[in-house]
Amino acid sequence: MVSCTFDGQTLEVDPGTTILTAARMTGVEIPTFCYHERLSLSASCRMCLVEVEGRNKLEPACATVIAPDMVIHSQSARVVSTRQDMLEMLLANHPLDCPVCDKGGECELQDTVFDYGKGSSRLRDDKRVFRKDDIELNAVIVFNANRCIQCQRCVRVCEEVVGDVALGTAERGLDSEITGVGNSLKDCSHCGNCIEVCPVGALMSVPYRYKARPWDLVKTETICGMCGTGCSMSVEFSEGRFKRVKSDPETGLNGELLCAKGRFGFDAIDGGKRIEQPMIRKNGVLKPVSWGEAIECIASTARDIKTRKTRIQGSISARQTTETGFVFQQLMRQVFGTQDIRSSTRFGGLDTPDAVTALAQVMTGGMQRKPLQSLLEADCIFLLGSNITDENPVSGYLLRSAMSDPNKRLIISSSRPCGLDPLAAATLRLLPGEEAGLLSDLIREDPQISDSAAGAFTHKARSILTEAQDIALLIGTEFLRSSKAEACLRWIEQLVDHFGAQGKAVRLQFLFDRPNQLGLWDIGCLAGAAPGWQAIHTTPPDPDAHVDLHYVLGADPMSQDTQTSSSFLVFHGSHYNHTAKLADVVLPAASYGEEAGHFTNHEGRVQALRSVRSPDQNLVPTREVFNQISQAMGQGALPVAADQVRNKITAEYTGFGQFDQPADHGGNDLAYNWPKTHSPLAPLDHLPQPPPATERRRFLVTGDSLFQSGQLAARSSVLSSLDDGPYVEMNPGSGSDRAFEGMMVTIFSAGGNFTAPLRINRSFDEQIVFIPERFLMEHGKRNLACVEYPRTVDVVLSGRRDPSKYG
Ligand code: SF4
Ligand code: SF4
Ligand code: SF4
Ligand code: FES
Known part of the structure; x- marks a missing residue:
């Protein structure tokens, strides 16, 4: 422990503790702008300056680690006057338009000036106007450059947590300005987390803009209904009408994070055609x-x-x-x-009693009812059969944040590429249901490792799993749709038992695409x-x-x-x-x-x-x-x-277990009376390979996209506006992207046909084609997404886009 004196009080803190953390531990408020618990340090706003005895300059509390016997003053006359000067400088060009600003009433700058400001300014010059008008960066984000205090929280949350690198800073010094590429954010995930962390009214939500004042809102704490991550959120109404969704840093596994579906999809409650009578x-x-x-x-x-x-x-x-x-x-x-x-009804692989038995054993045995955060502490995280960044985006953000630890290894095997692939030590594209063969190869004593991509992945993944002390398995539910669901469940259990028997901590959680x-x-x-x-x-x-x-x-x-x-x-x-x-x-x-x-x-x-x-x-x-x-x-x-x-x-x-479990419930191991059988399985012969693709034959996988998750999301007009309409995503094979630009794809199968524009994604295996389920539902092509999964289809690429041929 390290001993220090903080505002006259003697403290013992862990080595590495910053002055800001120590202050918060003792209940002392030090104002901050650029600091954010979830983000890397920036130490640029200088709002948190404190006095350390023996040092000439004031030190930023957020970035200064407490040294032995340090004597710190956070309320000295010099600190108080410097804070006032910093706020005076911040307000030099900041427009005083609190009465019309969406952030008025919940603005960190407004609150900090009220608490620590001088009440008057010595600056008499005209304020500099960066931009006369607000800029709509995309369908959900609007930017007011004049209000920006350059804390860079938005840039860091986008890059470090969401993984999009959609925002950046243009120009330098006094001219610097937050912007998206070409003044727009066309390719961002539309999660709105940059709006949430912005301390002022510089980044605002388009759907909420000028709709209400914070003090008029009636708030209800509830749970997002889109996916199984189950993010906490506050739904806010005014005069009986829905206005916005916000998140609270102190609540739920998500804290202040939400994805596009959670933050902007709640208008779904007013969408769709209601059934009004029996x-x-x-x-x-x-x-x-x-x-x-x-x-x-x-x-x-x-x-x-x-x-x-x-x-x-x-x-x-x-x-x-x-x-x-x-x-x-x-x-x-x-x-x-x-x-x-x-x-x-999509999990056709659970239609047999043996599959249900296997599911029950995994759910009551291997499945860990623990906070996700505790699984993310593992030194090896194995993401199996899930596009986590589209289907459970906030779980994906938390996993991305966990991967900032250089000692962790991530391995990913899934049918669809996901946004975390670039962080993985090994990735493999696999058809849903083939997980059984992969898991068998990962634990058998005499693996048959071929020269193929699957062989290289198996080799790498085996060595990472063998070296790891703690293994977290995060498993999507896509394989439950395939006829090999039972085999996959049994091999998941075998994997848990295999590495558990070696003294490793093996923890498992499913990633559900529906909330309950x-x-x-x-x-x-x-x-x-x-x-x-x-x-x-x-x-x-x-x-x-x-x-x-x-x-x-x-x-x-x-x-x-x-x-x-x-x-x-x-x-x-x-x-x-x-x-x-x-x-x-x-x-x-x-x-x-x-x-x-x-x-x-x-x-x-x-x-x-x-x-x-x-x-x-x-x-x-x-x-x-x-x-x-x-x-x-x-x-x-x-x-x-x-x-x-x-x-x-x-x-x-x-x-x-208990109802209403708080965020810090510390896990709840549920004891069930399911009869468990732990019979070891004979290894599968080798990793099954799909039949060689002919020029046109492929396998169709379907599921949620970033803006869609079933009927609820489909009723949101905001989410619908973020999708560019139906598409077929695939790797079209050899030839430049340019040669395929604007082409249409038609899928032919026994379950029906579907035509939509091609979306090129070179990270797909050439044998796999993806269509978001929502578009199949909308066009009455549900059969393409069920009965046989993944469905064998013939694919024909043709001419230029023709919207009359969609569906
Ligand atoms: S909405 Fe999300 S992805 Fe887009 S710029 Fe903001 S943080 Fe980045
Ligand atoms: S837009 Fe907001 S979050 Fe981003 S730098 Fe400006 S003040 Fe900070
Ligand atoms: S991750 Fe899932 S639960 Fe969380 S906000 Fe997004 S859709 Fe809702
Ligand atoms: S909060 Fe410490 S420098 Fe910004």
């Missing part, structure tokens, strides 16, 4: 009916089908709360008498596993067997091709989608943002989702609908009140 299809047309008639129709049909013992299926969106999911599976199991429940996938699985929204991952030993239905009653809650699993005329389809949800249009009974529901409950993020943290506005007063709450159906079928009451459901979950499934 409807029943009569003579081929959906007709409004009373709640009673709709519920009786479902109950009588379910009663009839249950008597005939034919197939009833339930599909629930992984955006439903844990409370609603729990009662949904009760409705399915106890009332409808079916175990046929899915909470992601883990929560719904934990409470039994899965065929073959009841709440608490308890095994259900019944013969599973043949996945291809006819479904007589399909109850869909919020999801969109249906397309024209999959719905047959004899099925009875119920759609229960907030907005019209393809399934609603095909349904026999349609029931309205509250949307994301209108219903409180809990989501479990990919750390296993059970977080409170709050309602930011009330749903339509005529709406019967979703769990009450389940209860009424149950009673109409003579099956007794189901729990409706959220706390009643939570009490039941915590009383009966002790493994579920």
Whole structure:
């Protein structure tokens, strides 16, 4: 420990502690501008100057490490007067337009001048005007050059955390100015983190601009509904209308970070076409009916089908709360008498009992319910089967920040390239499902390492994994869509056991692309596993067997091709989608943002989702609908009140952990009663290779893009405006990029065709083609993204762009 005297108080601090950190530990405020906990030091604003006895010059507290017996004064007359002078200089050219500035009321400069300023200025010259007008750098960021205090926080957050290097400084000295390339930020990720860290009103949000004053906003702390990272955010309304989303440095695993989907996608709550009343299809047309008639129709049909013992299926969106999911599976199991429940219709690889058993073993054994930050402390991080920077961007930012430690090694194997590839010691492009072969080769004693790219990766990855003491596995869910899901899950478990047996700490987390996938699985929204991952030993239905009653809650699993005329389809949800249009009974529901409950993020943290506005007063709450159906079928009451459901979950499934876990809960290892089998697997022969690509044959993978994640994001007009429309992303092979510019791509397959402009990405394997799922949904091409995954397709490149041919 190092001893020092701080403002007359004797302190013992760890070696390497800065004066600013010590001040904050003792509760003393030292004003700062350029300093930011998450960013590298800049020490450029000189706002934090303090006096150190024996040194002539004042020292920046943020960058000065405490030396033994140092005597520091942070409130001396010299320090106070210097702070006043610094603020006077900062205000020399800063426009005093607080009354019209978006930052007014929450501006660090305004607050610091109020707390430490002199109250008057000696400067009488006209203020210099850098730019007469604000510059819209892109669709979400507007820049006022006159207000910029050159702290460089925006530049550092963009480069060091987001990894985009979209902002920079032009010119020097007094002329220096923050800018994007060519005065625009066309290629940035639109995350808005630069706006969040800007201490003044220089960077502003286009959608929020001039919409409200901070003191008029009503704030609700809630959880982002876009992906499984589960970022905390504050949703702010004024006069009953949504205004903006902000993040809080002190809350959640994300602190002040959000991605574009989280920060700018919340307008989705006002998008899309709402389902306003119950409807029943009569003579081929959906007709409004009373709640009673709709519920009786479902109950009588379910009663009839249950008597005939034919197939009833339930599909629930992984955006439903844990409370609603729990009662949904009760409705399915106890009332409808079916175990046929899915909470992601895309995970076709989980359709067999063996795959569910393998999933349960990983989820209850290898999976670590710990803060992501603790996994990122590992010296080897293995990112498997995930485009983390598009699908879970904030998890990606945290991983990028962790990689600033030069002692860490990152290895990446995935079907799609991601923004972290350049930081990886080894990367491999692999088809979803081939992870099983790769993992087998990584742990077998006699690996068959070929000269191929896969062989080189295996060689490198084996040596990194062998050298590591701590291994963190971050695993995407794409392989669950493939027929090799079970093998992959078993080899994931083998890998954890293999390196664990060598005395290494091996920690594993899945990266979910939907916000409550883990929560719904934990409470039994899965065929073959009841709440608490308890095994259900019944013969599973043949996945291809006819479904007589399909109850869909919020999801969109249906397309024209999959719905047959004899099925009875119920759609229960907030907005019209393809399934609603095909349904026999349609029931309205509250949307994301209108219903409180809990989501479990990919750390296993059970977080409170709050309602930011009330749903339509005529709406019967979703769990009450389940209860009424149950009673109409003579099956007794189901729990409706959220706390009643939570009490039941915590009383009966002790493994579920606590609700409302704070950010620093320190992890929660959940104990389940799942029977574990640890039978070692025989190594796979070698890393499977896809069949050699013909000139045109490729494999289609689909998923989320940076601005899209399913139905919710698709309803955001801001996010939709950030996408340039449909595209097909691939490496077109030999030839210059110029030769391929502006070309169209048509995908031909048994599941349908799709045409869109080519987006060239040379980091793709030439055999893999990517289309964001949202565009396939919009154009009714859902079949291209399911049934067979990855889908074999023929690809034809043609002529110049022709928008009339999209879709
Ligand atoms: S929005 Fe995000 S990516 Fe774009 S400039 Fe700001 S920090 Fe960088
Ligand atoms: S725009 Fe804001 S964050 Fe960036 S340098 Fe200027 S004041 Fe700092
Ligand atoms: S990373 Fe996921 S949870 Fe976080 S803001 Fe982005 S979409 Fe939302
Ligand atoms: S905060 Fe220390 S120099 Fe800027």
